[in-house]
Structure formats: structure tokens, C-alpha cells
Amino acid sequence: MIRHHPAEASLIACAAGTIPIAHAHVIRSHAARCPACAAGLRTAGDTGGALLDGLAPAPMAPDALARTLARLEATPVGSAPVAPAFDLAALASGRWRRVAPGIAIMKLLPRDATDSRLDLIRVAPGRALLSHGHTGPETTCVLTGAFADGTGIFAAGDCVEADAALDHTPCALPGEDCICLIATTHHLRAHSWLGRLVRPLLGM
Ligand SMILES: [Zn+2]
Incomplete structure (x- = not known):
């Protein structure tokens, strides 16, 4: 639901x-x-x-x-x-790129003139993304699985809109891989040294 x-x-x-x-x-x-x-x-x-x-x-x-x-x-x-x-099926014909254990990204649309990009992100059950904030809006649609980030639990079909004020650490819930379609404008703000190290690799 x-x-x-x-x-x-x-x-x-x-x-x-x-x-x-x-x-x-x-x-x-x-x-x-x-x-x-x-x-x-x-x-x-x-x-x-x-x-x-x-x-x-x-x-x-x-x-x-x-x-x-x-x-x-x-x-x-x-x-x-x-x-x-x-x-989406046609657009998502690219390759998953593993960026951390249990976490992979597929680029769908490169950064455009509005500094926005579209990606699929796949997170294995129980895995968390690094704690991060935002410098612009982020819109997410959960395609499979579910995740929680302290602000709520989001399952397949749910749409989540975040702005630059949101700091969160999304974590995939047990069950199947959580795959999300994510649009981000501008860049993420990593809070940890590891995140700051990884962010340029992700290009996010
Ligand atoms: Zn709706």
C-alpha cells in the first residue's frame, strides 16, 4: 500500500x-x-x-x-x-556499478543544465547508505523493497521528496533488495570522512 x-x-x-x-x-x-x-x-x-x-x-x-x-x-x-x-525498463538497461558492499548505482540520465541527474540505486537488505545531507531537492520513488531513514518507512511505490534541510541515513529493511529511482539536484553533503572520500567517486 x-x-x-x-x-x-x-x-x-x-x-x-x-x-x-x-x-x-x-x-x-x-x-x-x-x-x-x-x-x-x-x-x-x-x-x-x-x-x-x-x-x-x-x-x-x-x-x-x-x-x-x-x-x-x-x-x-x-x-x-x-x-x-x-x-524505465529501456532506460535502465545500463550496468550496475558497485560503490560499496551491498550498494550499487546505475546512472540513467547524466547531470543536465539544471544540475539534476537520475539514477537507480540498489541497496541490499540491512545495508545503510552513508549519513548525508543535501544541497538541493531530491525526489525518490521506491521500486522494490523498503527503506527507513528516521523520518519514516518507505516501501514500494512510495514517493519521497527531500530538500536541502534533510540529513538522513537511509537503511534498506530486511527482505528483498531496495531499488529506488532517485533524482537529485546539486550534490550530496557527506558527514563522514569516508563519505567525503566516496562522494566524488559516485559523482553525487
Ligand atoms: Zn501518489
């Missing part, structure tokens, strides 16, 4: 395309598992469309209508996705 959802403001920003694409992918991955947030994304998209309707008309290219209609016709009706298709 999903217990943790993105903030409403994040759903609206995701629908409006005003957050970095890495964070949007994480929120949409959660929404693919969460009917409530999928509906929230659709409502936010519809609301944005209604707001656009209220704007003063602006001149458009002569073929704008024809091109828009052509794109609509190309979109299958009925099972309309809430998102531009995000194929």
Missing part, C-alpha cells in the same frame, strides 16, 4: 513541466503506481489548459492548427498516458 505521495505543488509543477526532467520522471513513475496522483497530474494538466484558454490571443504560424491536429490524431485515444512515455 502506498503511503507517501508527492506534494500537490510538485504534481502541478510536474504537469506544467517546470521541474527538472529527472524529478518529473520520478513523480511520473510514482503516478504510474498511484491512481490518486495519476488523477492529480491529469487535473493539473487540465487546469493548466484552462488557464491557457483565458490568455489573450497571440499570433500563430499559419499551419499551427494543422500540425496540432496531426499530433492529436497520432495519439491513441482511451488509454492516454498521463505522461510523455517514460520507459
